Amino acid sequence: MAGFTIAIVGRPNVGKSTLFNRLIAERQAIVADVSGVTRDRNYGTSDWNGKTFNVIDTGGFVPHAADEITRAIAHQVQIAMDEADGILFVCDVTTGITDLDDSIAHMLRKSKKPVWLVVNKTDNYERMLDAQEFYRLGIENLFPISAISGSGTGELLDAIVAQIPDAKQDDNTTLNADLPKIAIVGQPNVGKSSLLNALIGEERNVVSNMPGTTRDAIHTHYNLFQKSCILIDTAGLRRKDAYKDQLEFYATIRAIKAVDEADVCMLLIDATRPMTAQDVNIFSLIIRKGKGIVLLVNKWDAIEKNTHTAKEFETEIHNKIAPFTDVPIIFISALEKTRIYKALETALEVYQRRKEKIPTSRLNEVLLPIIEKTPPPSVRGHLIHIKYITQLPASYPTFLFFTNYPDEIRQPYKQFLENQLRKHFPLSGVPLRMYFRKK
Numbered sequence: 001m002a003g004f005t006i007a008i009v010g011r012p013n014v015g016k017s018t019l020f021n022r023l024i025a026e027r028q029a030i031v032a033d034v035s036g037v038t039r040d041r042n043y044g045t046s047d048w049n050g051k052t053f054n055v056i057d058t059g060g061f062v063p064h065a066a067d068e069i070t071r072a073i074a075h076q077v078q079i080a081m082d083e084a085d086g087i088l089f090v091c092d093v094t095t096g097i098t099d100l101d102d103s104i105a106h107m108l109r110k111s112k113k114p115v116w117l118v119v120n121k122t123d124n125y126e127r128m129l130d131a132q133e134f135y136r137l138g139i140e141n142l143f144p145i146s147a148i149s150g151s152g153t154g155e156l157l158d159a160i161v162a163q164i165p166d167a168k169q170d171d172n173t174t175l176n177a178d179l180p181k182i183a184i185v186g187q188p189n190v191g192k193s194s195l196l197n198a199l200i201g202e203e204r205n206v207v208s209n210m211p212g213t214t215r216d217a218i219h220t221h222y223n224l225f226q227k228s229c230i231l232i233d234t235a236g237l238r239r240k241d242a243y244k245d246q247l248e249f250y251a252t253i254r255a256i257k258a259v260d261e262a263d264v265c266m267l268l269i270d271a272t273r274p275m276t277a278q279d280v281n282i283f284s285l286i287i288r289k290g291k292g293i294v295l296l297v298n299k300w301d302a303i304e305k306n307t308h309t310a311k312e313f314e315t316e317i318h319n320k321i322a323p324f325t326d327v328p329i330i331f332i333s334a335l336e337k338t339r340i341y342k343a344l345e346t347a348l349e350v351y352q353r354r355k356e357k358i359p360t361s362r363l364n365e366v367l368l369p370i371i372e373k374t375p376p377p378s379v380r381g382h383l384i385h386i387k388y389i390t391q392l393p394a395s396y397p398t399f400l401f402f403t404n405y406p407d408e409i410r411q412p413y414k415q416f417l418e419n420q421l422r423k424h425f426p427l428s429g430v431p432l433r434m435y436f437r438k439k
Helices: 016-031 066-083 099-108 125-137 153-162 192-200 247-261 277-288 310-321 340-355 360-373 411-424
Strands: 005-009 043-048 051-057 086-092 115-120 142-144 181-186 218-224 227-233 264-270 292-298 329-331 386-391 398-403 433-437
Touching (some): 005 016, 016 115, 043 153, 051 153, 086 099, 099 125, 115 153, 142 153, 181 277, 181 340, 192 218, 192 264, 192 340, 227 340, 264 340, 292 310, 329 340, 360 411
Parallel strands (some): 005 051, 005 086, 086 115, 115 142, 181 227, 292 329, 398 433
Antiparallel strands (some): 043 051, 218 227, 386 398
């Protein structure tokens, strides 16, 4: 089930990235684990009134000539109109309406998708009056906000989630909904299309050494060796300051939607170079969306013997992705078809573990004695008791702990509980969530 996607558009320096950070701050505890966010492509998730949606910041285009700016923004807005489900058009109240604002508004008025006009930097009464000028752009849904302080963003979020259906259906109705969906993700030129071609035994996708060859998320029905699933090849996700072809914005939206749609992601990293910050960012994106994950170290055949052992590489990966290190890591070669079927088999095992429901009696039988032996630290002289544990019905493992002081359970103890869950139950490659509530 692909996610509802909002694209933030507008001319440079109107506060698009600030608004993006404000919107995803609703899930700040999750996105705080992502390193280097300000340097990389801006994409994330926002949660409001029980509904989750993708947010994509289309900023970052700074060509030199003014006519290039106009073309770049026009191209980008057109892609957003085609690919996103809704558009946030950001303007700056302090500068008033500019020619670029007029040009963007002219394009957006043709869109049949919902458009919200966001007049940013409206942080006092005088500017609130000035914001009314922007009705002249001909877009009905106008929201004066201050992205820095958050003023007005609640009303904007209410309007956005009102457009999100309770269950946004996948457009691809030909796919069997019962089949596991496995997305092949990673940076450009790590061998994603080569892996897909090797698995299915034919040249399904174009393969080239040139990064960015794959633009769309390509669905393929895999049905070999008594195993059946949907394989999704995606475009490479690279650092925002590293791409120049604006069609990659289109590819990024498709890749993120493919992660939304997938049950498990096979994240490819390149064995010929150390694991990068962008690899970690993609890993974090998959985890915060609650998808199963298998790490595949591709091009292992290109590593000379005695120069870099698999154990050393694995230790390096664990250091980068900590604290969530309970992830299968498989060293493969898509070119020589080494361990590629083991990789797919492992992904299907992760799919089954992600669906697993642990009986409540078993949870309490295993965990309560451990908690009694190592209880949470007391707070202000009060002992914290965890009385009962159950698994909630969700698309991935989610556990509810009943305790007398739910707000006083600190992060180190939460990590201890997660480690115990992973130690005693098969959860390798599966992200999990824990909630604490008063009994």
